[in-house]
Amino acid sequence: MVAPADDAVFRPVRTGNPFEETVERLLQAIKLGVVMPGDRLPAERDLATRLNVSRVTLREAIHALTEAGYVESRRGRYGGTFVNERLPKPRRTAAKRIARELGDGLDDALILRDALETGAAEAAANRxxxxxxxxxxxxCLADTAAAKLTDYRRFDSRLHLAIAEVTGSASLTAATADVRMRLNELLDAIPLLERNIAHSNDQHAVIVAAILADDPEAARQAMQEHLSGTAVLLRGFLA
Amino acid sequence: MVAPADDAVFRPVRTGNPFEETVERLLQAIKLGVVMPGDRLPAERDLATRLNVSRVTLREAIHALTEAGYVESRRGRYGGTFVNERLPKPRRTAAKRIARELGDGLDDALILRDALETGAAEAAANRxxxxxxxxxxxxCLADTAAAKLTDYRRFDSRLHLAIAEVTGSASLTAATADVRMRLNELLDAIPLLERNIAHSNDQHAVIVAAILADDPEAARQAMQEHLSGTAVLLRGFLA
DNA sequence: GTCCAATGGTCTACCGACGACCCATTGACT
DNA sequence: AGTCAATGGGTCGTCGGTAGACCATTGGAC
Known part of the structure; x- marks a missing residue:
């Protein structure tokens, strides 16, 4: 007999080839605000080592992002690969189509995100x-509050990532980044309202305050509410 | 400028080759009690498809586990690869050596586990x-309570995995399995006391009861206490 | 003006993983 | 006794990724 948990442990060992994975990672860095427009990516040799891919593969990935309009490379010392000031607009594919593609993946991601981010808020406040x-x-909090509407998602993501980071757990940070990327596509399909942003900023402030005040319960609670807000929004918009 | 979160997003895209990853997965299935002694693994062709590796690679991994004494293969229809009734003993490497190898990885894993498993307990009770x-x-609860001392870790893991599974989030289950494997080595270095097991079983019962009673707060609370117990044990033993 | 260190750009030989195919074995069913 | 479907066992050509070396470009330091 094989336990029901078998499809978790017998899941694919790798999703896609190194090239695709590398593209995905670089996009993550850009879309989650880890590298901001104008920033320089690490040098190819360094980055290839850190990502554990060959330089050839990394360069192919960079080339793909160049053609897609995300980055530009310059040669020479003090050269490098830079994130464009004007990023490509995320294509507003019909939300329902995306939702169907994700399927159960939506609930999957929302549940995981809830566990990771509320856990992160609590752990951060405990440290x-x-x-x-x-x-x-x-x-990050101030930047997000001051962000323009078109940049909001990026700064928002960076703030959430920063919270995960100050837990001191690299794995938690990585997992948070991954799940956020999965939800990104859907979030891009939802119109961003000033009203929602204002509310979001208030909640961010409460969360960060609780973390800085070393109040784990309050931090968790505030994050919980914050997340449930977007979760309701997502499920509602796609219903 | 590159944000501090860069080492989370620029982490290696792949850790090890397909062969190593496959071995790791099969060990996961065995050590976390997803396949119990005497159980048959899925047929090579099926399993290779599910793991998304070539059959050749899968067979090499199986061969490695055969030589290590974990499984045995039989040919013919109604044949297959079976988990041995008597598994190899985990080698009791000095705990402190392992701890040093893990380094910050211990806190990393403990923090992540806390987030995942308390989140899982809460989510499970919410469903x-x-x-x-x-x-x-x-x-799973009954099996764990009835488990012999030498089998305890396996049944314990299966129970925790089962809790993650009933959240309905495959990703959460997978992440839980991964982080448990990382802590496995350390746990194996700590002597298992009957007294600890009894306490653990009591806590398990409380957790499951809370989940079945649809009481998220109680479930989270109980899981939190349960985990902090082993966390204290681990940190203390390795101090 | 010259130098040179750091960077992106390019090429080549090598190897591991893959896919596809066929063989060998087993035991339930007829 | 014969059949045959499902399984493990094995082989071969192909291809993507890797490692390492080398080239080309740039701009600050001297």
Whole structure:
């Protein structure tokens, strides 16, 4: 007899080839605000080492992103690959089509995100943060509050990622980044309202305040509410 | 400028080759109790498809596990690859050596596990479970309570995995399986005491009861306490 | 003006994983 | 006793990814 959990453990060992995975990662860096427009990516040799792919593969991925309009490369010392100031607009594919593609994946991602991000908020509040970490959190919070509508998603993502990061768990941060990317496509299909943004910013402030005040329960609670808001929005919009 | 979260998003795209990953997965299935001693693994062709590796690679992995004493293969119809009744003992490497190898990885894994498993308990209690799911949970609970000392870890893992599974999130289940494997090595280095097991079983019962009673808060709380117990044990033993 | 270090751009030989195919074995069913 | 479907066992050509070396370009330092 094979337990029902078998499809979790017998899932594909790799999803896609190194090239595709690398493209995905670079997109993650850009779309989640890890590298901002104008920023330079690490040098090819360094980046290839960190991603554990050959330089050839990395270059192919960069080439793909160049053609898609995300980055541009310059040669010479002090050269490098830079994120474009004007990024391609996410194509507004019909939300329902995307939803159908995701299928059960939507609930899958929402449940996972809930566990990861509420857990992150609680863990972050449980830690004694360094001054640099506190400054980074507040910086991300302020940037997000000041972000233009078209940039909002990116700054929002970076803030959430920053919260995951100050837990000190690299794995948690990585998992959070992954699940956010999965939800990105759907979120892009939903119109962003000023009203929602204002509310979102208020919640962000509460979350960060609770983390800085070392209040795990409040941090978790605030994050929970924040997430349930977008979850309801998503499910409702796609219903 | 590159944000501090860069090492989460620029982490290796793949850890090890397909062969190694496949071995790791099969070990996961065995050590986490997804396939029990005497059970048959899925047929090579099926399993290769599900794992998304070539049959050649899968067979090499199986061969490795055969030599390590985990499985045995029989040919012919109604043949297959079976998990041995007597599994190899985990080698009791000095705990402190392992701890040093893991390094910050211990905290990393503990924090992630906390988020995933408390989140899973809460999510499971929030769902309306089918009769089959409820039966499976109770079955795993009873099996774990009745498990011999040498089998305890396996049944314990299967129960925790079952809780993750009834959330309905495959990703959450997969992540839980992964992080448990990472902690496995360390747990194997710690002597298992009857007293600890009894306590653990009590907590398991409380957790499952809360899930079946659709009480998310209680489920989370109980899981939190359960996990913090082993976390303290781990950190203390390796201090 | 010259130098040179760091960067992107290119090529080549090699290898591991893959896919597809066929063989060998087994035991339930007829 | 014969059949045959399902399974493990094995082989071969192909291709994508890798490693490593080398070339081309740029702009600051001297």
């Amino acid at each position: 004694a943060l360094s001054e640099a970490e506190e400054a980074h959190l507040e910086r | 309306a479970l089918s009769e089959a799911e409820e039966a499976h949970l109770e079955r």
